[in-house]
Each structure stands twice: as C-alpha cells, then as structure tokens.
Amino acid sequence: MSAEQRVITGLKVSEAEAAAVSPAQIGTLLPQGEVEGQIFCTLVHCPFCGTVGRCTAEVQPGSYFRCLHCGALFRT
Numbered sequence: 396m397s398a399e400q401r402v403i404t405g406l407k408v409s410e411a412e413a414a415a416v417s418p419a420q421i422g423t424l425l426p427q428g429e430v431e432g433q434i435f436c437t438l439v440h441c442p443f444c445g446t447v448g449r450c451t452a453e454v455q456p457g458s459y460f461r462c463l464h465c466g467a468l469f470r471t
C-alpha cells in the first residue's frame with residue numbers, strides 16, 4: 396500500500412519570529428519510517444540541517460515545526 400506523500404522544505408525563521416511562537420503552535424515531527432499504517436503523511440525538510448521529518452497530518456502553510464535532529468525552529 397503506498398501512502399500519499401508530499402515533501403515540503405521548511406523556511407528559516409528569524410530569532411525574533413521564533414521567540415514569538417508559543418510552544419502550542421509548534422508541530423511534532425517524527426523520524427521517517429517510524430509510523431506504520433499512516434494513509435497520509437507529509438515529509439518536511441529542515442532548512443538548517445536537511446533532516447527529513449514526517450508529519451502525520453496535512454501541513455498548512457505557515458505551520459511551525461521543530462527539527463527532530465538539530466532542534467531548530469522553522470516554518471512551512
């Protein structure tokens with residue numbers, strides 16, 4: 396069964412913008428391949444280190460994520 400996959404490259408945010416983002420707004424990324432059986436997933440590229448994380452929901456433009464590898468904040 397093939398899952399629908401999109402790949403989004405994150406955008407770097409300034410320190411000032413990152414400081415204004417509340418933790419509740421920051422989405423969780425999972426390592427690729429860890430979640431089985433997801434019908435829909437989106438792959439998100441960290442713009443700082445290039446790590447690809449996996450989001451189990453549809454990613455809206457302007458969503459914030461924290462890189463699971465380097466911990467940097469970025470947005471889609």
Ligand SMILES: [Zn+2]
Binds near residue numbers: 441463
């Ligand atoms: Zn990173």
